[in-house]
Amino acid sequence: MSKRKVVVVGGGLAGLACTMKLCELGIPVDLISLVPVKRSHSVCAQGGINSCNDQTRQLGDSEWLHLDDTVYGGDFLQHQPPVKEMAYWAPKVIELMDRLGVPFNRTEEGYIDRRRFGGTLYKRTAFAGATTGQQLLYALDEQVRRWESAGLVNKYEYWDFLGPVLDGNGACRGAVAQNLATMEIRSFAGDAVVIATGGPGLIYGRSTMSMMCTGSAASRCFQAGAKYGNPEFIQVHPTAIPGADKLRLMSESARGEGGRVWVPRTPQDTRPPKSIPDAERYYFLEERYPKYGNLVPRDIATREIFDICVNEGLSVEKDRLCVYLDLTHISKAELDRKLGGILDIYEKFQGVDPRTNPMKIFPAVHYSMGGLWADYEANGDGGLQAGSPRYQQTSVENLYAIGECDYHYHGANRLGANSLLSCIFSGLFLGPCLQNKLNSQKGTAAEQTALLADAAREHQERHNSLLQRTGGSENPYLIHRELGDVMTKAATVVRRNDQLKAAYEKVSELHDRARSCGLSDTGQWTNQNVMFTKALLDMFPLAKAIVKGALQRDECRGAHYKPDFSMPSLSATDPAGQRAEAEQWCDRFEENNRKWLKSTVCSYDGNHPQITYEDVDTSSVPPRPRLYGLVGADMIEKVWKERLAKSSAQPARV
Amino acid sequence: MIKDAYGHSVKSFQVRVQRQDAPGAAPYWQTFNVEYEPDMNVISVLQKIATMSRTSTGKETTPVAWDCGCLEEVCGSCTMVINGRVRQSCSALVDRLLEDNPREITLQPMSKFPVVRDLVVDRSRMFRNLQRVKAWVPVDGYADMGAGPRQSRGEQETAYPLSECMTCGCCLEACPQFLKVELERKPNESDAEYKQRCGEAYDTEFLGPQAISQAVLFNAHPTGKMMAGDRLDALAGPGGIQVCGNAQNCVAVCPKHIPLTTSIGRAGRAVTIHKIKQIFGGS
Numbered sequence: 001m002s003k004r005k006v007v008v009v010g011g012g013l014a015g016l017a018c019t020m021k022l023c024e025l026g027i028p029v030d031l032i033s034l035v036p037v038k039r040s041h042s043v044c045a046q047g048g049i050n051s052c053n054d055q056t057r058q059l060g061d062s063e064w065l066h067l068d069d070t071v072y073g074g075d076f077l078q079h080q081p082p083v084k085e086m087a088y089w090a091p092k093v094i095e096l097m098d099r100l101g102v103p104f105n106r107t108e109e110g111y112i113d114r115r116r117f118g119g120t121l122y123k124r125t126a127f128a129g130a131t132t133g134q135q136l137l138y139a140l141d142e143q144v145r146r147w148e149s150a151g152l153v154n155k156y157e158y159w160d161f162l163g164p165v166l167d168g169n170g171a172c173r174g175a176v177a178q179n180l181a182t183m184e185i186r187s188f189a190g191d192a193v194v195i196a197t198g199g200p201g202l203i204y205g206r207s208t209m210s211m212m213c214t215g216s217a218a219s220r221c222f223q224a225g226a227k228y229g230n231p232e233f234i235q236v237h238p239t240a241i242p243g244a245d246k247l248r249l250m251s252e253s254a255r256g257e258g259g260r261v262w263v264p265r266t267p268q269d270t271r272p273p274k275s276i277p278d279a280e281r282y283y284f285l286e287e288r289y290p291k292y293g294n295l296v297p298r299d300i301a302t303r304e305i306f307d308i309c310v311n312e313g314l315s316v317e318k319d320r321l322c323v324y325l326d327l328t329h330i331s332k333a334e335l336d337r338k339l340g341g342i343l344d345i346y347e348k349f350q351g352v353d354p355r356t357n358p359m360k361i362f363p364a365v366h367y368s369m370g371g372l373w374a375d376y377e378a379n380g381d382g383g384l385q386a387g388s389p390r391y392q393q394t395s396v397e398n399l400y401a402i403g404e405c406d407y408h409y410h411g412a413n414r415l416g417a418n419s420l421l422s423c424i425f426s427g428l429f430l431g432p433c434l435q436n437k438l439n440s441q442k443g444t445a446a447e448q449t450a451l452l453a454d455a456a457r458e459h460q461e462r463h464n465s466l467l468q469r470t471g472g473s474e475n476p477y478l479i480h481r482e483l484g485d486v487m488t489k490a491a492t493v494v495r496r497n498d499q500l501k502a503a504y505e506k507v508s509e510l511h512d513r514a515r516s517c518g519l520s521d522t523g524q525w526t527n528q529n530v531m532f533t534k535a536l537l538d539m540f541p542l543a544k545a546i547v548k549g550a551l552q553r554d555e556c557r558g559a560h561y562k563p564d565f566s567m568p569s570l571s572a573t574d575p576a577g578q579r580a581e582a583e584q585w586c587d588r589f590e591e592n593n594r595k596w597l598k599s600t601v602c603s604y605d606g607n608h609p610q611i612t613y614e615d616v617d618t619s620s621v622p623p624r625p626r627l628y629g630l631v632g633a634d635m636i637e638k639v640w641k642e643r644l645a646k647s648s649a650q651p652a653r654v
Numbered sequence: 655m656i657k658d659a660y661g662h663s664v665k666s667f668q669v670r671v672q673r674q675d676a677p678g679a680a681p682y683w684q685t686f687n688v689e690y691e692p693d694m695n696v697i698s699v700l701q702k703i704a705t706m707s708r709t710s711t712g713k714e715t716t717p718v719a720w721d722c723g724c725l726e727e728v729c730g731s732c733t734m735v736i737n738g739r740v741r742q743s744c745s746a747l748v749d750r751l752l753e754d755n756p757r758e759i760t761l762q763p764m765s766k767f768p769v770v771r772d773l774v775v776d777r778s779r780m781f782r783n784l785q786r787v788k789a790w791v792p793v794d795g796y797a798d799m800g801a802g803p804r805q806s807r808g809e810q811e812t813a814y815p816l817s818e819c820m821t822c823g824c825c826l827e828a829c830p831q832f833l834k835v836e837l838e839r840k841p842n843e844s845d846a847e848y849k850q851r852c853g854e855a856y857d858t859e860f861l862g863p864q865a866i867s868q869a870v871l872f873n874a875h876p877t878g879k880m881m882a883g884d885r886l887d888a889l890a891g892p893g894g895i896q897v898c899g900n901a902q903n904c905v906a907v908c909p910k911h912i913p914l915t916t917s918i919g920r921a922g923r924a925v926t927i928h929k930i931k932q933i934f935g936g937s
């Protein structure tokens with residue numbers, strides 16, 4: 001057993017994959033998590049996990065095309081070496097999960113069955129019923145339990161990570177955390193600390209995420225000096241079930257299995273949906289995007305649904321925005337076999353059977369492409385250098401970030417079923433990198449007793465002063481609701497600079513108010529009130545980064561859509577006119593990329609995020625315009641290909 | 655809108671909560687008055703209670719502590735006893751509950767686990783029991799060794815429902831044979847020491863349907879099977895399958911509709927064969 005130790009914060013797919021790999025390498029792990037790791041948010045993932053596979057390969061698919069779809073879907077904003085490595089590992093990741101006992105759905109012959117997800121033309125997605133995330137998480141949880149029995153893992157469940165422990169050189173030597181039951185605060189020595197704490201959905205009040213997805217852990221690292229990348233890229237999922245406490249996801253697999261999105265052509269048609277004849281239904285995705293139909297990428301589907309309801313006034317209901325997602329043309333047996341779980345959710349929470357009635361859905365905040373900035377080391381082949389200690393290291397030495405809380409892999413927009421993959425891949429790949437890191441270190445973090453004790457004491461003092469602040473005038477739960485409203489209005493589907501400016505002011509004001517929140521519980525035992533207030537306070541730095549990042553980025557890219565800066569369709573009808581317009585279009589596209597094909601990198605000055613921009617590594621797949629649904633797309637594509645061919649000796653592989 | 659027995663629309667309703675300040679402390683009841691809104695569930699009720707932190711008589715109080723996560727009945731966090739019945743609070747819709755009793759909803763913590771505070775209980779025993787039955791596939795390692803064993807659709811369809819168990823504990827709350835084990839913490843006992851002592855106490859008590867069903871799941875897996883003997887030993891040992899009185903309460907309350915009694919039947923037969931083999935000089 002190694003004498004050095006790693007602290008892993010978060011036991012979702014990323015944290016657990018990393019933990020089990022480290023144990024296999026003989027490195028002991030302290031695993032800290034807000035909730036028992038088996039209850040992590042990853043259980044919510046329904047749809048599946050992507051990889052190129054034997055079936056798709058024979059239709060022309062390859063790992064290269066998986067890379068290509070991923071960066072094209074992400075509007076080229078992601079550094080390509082990590083994506084390339086992930087795409088090439090994907091088949092191996094699924095084989096490993098299969099060996100670990102994940103009950104993937106099977107074909108008649110006993111092979112892993114696949115379905116198609118948005119943003120690709122291939123059936124790459126492996127799935128286990130409608131609870132793929134749960135099944136993957138359980139398989140990893142079981143392996144970690146095995147290592148726990150063997151004595152390599154110590155779990156600290158119901159512990160809240162309060163911040164990294166930094167030494168005089170600014171390097172991380174451990175973590176401070178607090179027990180949610182006893183309220184004890186202590187330091188954990190860690191020669192490396194891995195943050196795997198998932199997404200920040202609660203910043204938006206209600207989202208598709210679980211209640212522990214506050215983003216607080218990432219924010220605490222951000223406030224301690226770690227940089228944060230691409231905050232403004234927040235994915236809004238096109239299909240969620242609007243609810244009072246949560247916006248429950250209706251997985252993209254509902255469309256993958258043939259679900260059709262439509263609205264009645266007559267606004268707010270009062271007839272029951274089944275009695276509206278086909279000719280009077282507007283299947284707007286199929287009509288507007290004949291090639292991809294209902295399976296256009298998420299950002300496009302979201303905007304179209306938003307547009308249909310908000311701009312065209314075709315919402316199914318008057319008081320509540322929604323469209324139909326219809327599965328009723330598929331046999332009940334097939335639906336039960338492939339989508340049983342998610343249809344049960346709809347039925348359970350809405351009281352209506354989606355096998356016989358079209359569902360009502362609307363977009364909801366779903367995923368953060370941005371996250372803690374993290375490094376990587378490319379190899380000569382466009383992929384990653386295996387075992388590099390730089391892989392996924394944040395801007396703070398010895399502090400790493402993986403999973404939804406880092407900023408890699410998904411660029412400006414994540415493709416469905418790629419996140420489970422990126423979480424497991426990065427956890428596994430990081431193991432040997434950390435081993436090399438630990439081997440290169442002198443001394444151990446455990447020797448830093450004074451440093452560790454000081455850090456714990458500092459957090460204890462902060463905690464005590466928070467508890468003493470009784471009689472504050474503000475209610476943390478109400479401030480949280482206000483924050484959610486502001487963020488949802490200004491920083492989701494459609495973004496405008498005036499709204500974003502106002503939102504930044506409002507968020508800052510709420511931040512100030514939150515600092516004088518009164519506690520209704522000042523006890524020292526399982527005090528959820530004080531822990532919530534802490535998490536709330538830590539939502540603001542990230543909320544500010546999201547809004548400021550969005551405000552500054554004057555363009556449209558992936559999930560970040562600013563109509564004032566959108567690229568126009570072509571208007572000319574004659575070939576020569578079209579050609580000239582397409583040339584201009586491409587000039588503008590190039591110009592925009594020179595300015596904005598850059599990651600946003602934020603640092604925190606104690607009150608505001610400061611933003612710089614970083615070039616994006618597009619060494620494998622040269623950027624090209626995303627032209628879904630644009631008039632004149634063919635001509636633009638033609639012109640663009642000619643330019644690419646001219647500019648590179650090597651022809652672009654499209 | 656929900657109506658009461660006299661046909662009046664319900665504008666607000668009472669929520670009676672069984673509270674407890676700390677482990678071992680005496681439980682007490684508090685009542686809260688909650689304004690009715692459409693589409694509420696017990697989670698949104700508890701959120702409202704946390705926001706107001708006032709009882710129905712206007713007395714200031716601390717927010718009720720409770721556990722929740724996914725809010726879509728898949729993480730298993732939010733189990734509690736609602737109107738006398740154990741279930742997930744996220745899927746307990748207020749409209750349905752008020753149909754039974756338009757006046758009042760009662761919330762209690764599960765009784766088979768030590769209370770941490772209010773509605774939060776300590777279910778670490780369930781995870782410990784998964785260690786007892788070695789609920790994992792014993793792969794050689796995490797290197798790339800190619801695909802897993804080929805499995806038929808039928809095998810997948812048998813395994814999948816068992817694999818949906820979210821460790822919520824409803825089945826254990828309902829099981830008459832599964833009894834509470836609560837150890838008081840000694841002064842100056844460290845976390846690790848206390849955890850160790852609890853673990854040892856759990857290890858001879860009834861496993862319960864959840865862990866038995868997981869043992870069955872892994873004994874059916876082509877690779878998991880390779881450790882079937884170890885799991886059957888655990889099922890045959892103290893607190894094993896023989897404790898089950900076949901009351902079938904467990905299967906009736908499982909929110910995931912896991913066929914627990916089928917699992918228990920399969921486990922029972924396997925243990926019998928295992929014992930016979932041991933007597934006749936098998937492994």
Ligand SMILES: Cc1cc2nc3c(=O)[nH]c(=O)nc-3n(C[C@H](O)[C@H](O)[C@H](O)COP(=O)(O)OP(=O)(O)OC[C@H]3O[C@@H](n4cnc5c(N)ncnc54)[C@H](O)[C@@H]3O)c2cc1C
Binds near residue numbers: 034132251
């Ligand atoms: C409803 C839904 C459906 C989805 N479906 C799919 C899908 O089909 N395919 C796909 O690829 N992706 C899907 N996604 C996305 C995917 O599920 C997530 O991105 C992924 O599971 C994140 O995993 P993770 O390991 O990064 O973090 P999580 O699973 O979120 O785990 C975070 C961990 O960190 C811990 N933690 C958090 N904060 C703290 C703190 N302060 N202190 C201590 N511990 C902390 C938590 O306890 C938890 O253990 C879906 C997402 C949602 C919301």
Ligand code: SF4
Binds near residue numbers: 898902
């Ligand atoms: S069948 Fe067995 S396990 Fe299930 S409730 Fe009855 S005694 Fe408990």
Ligand code: SF4
Binds near residue numbers: 910
């Ligand atoms: S078997 Fe059912 S009731 Fe028991 S813990 Fe699992 S999901 Fe819950």
Ligand code: FES
Binds near residue numbers: 723726729730731742
């Ligand atoms: S909150 Fe996850 S099961 Fe209820």
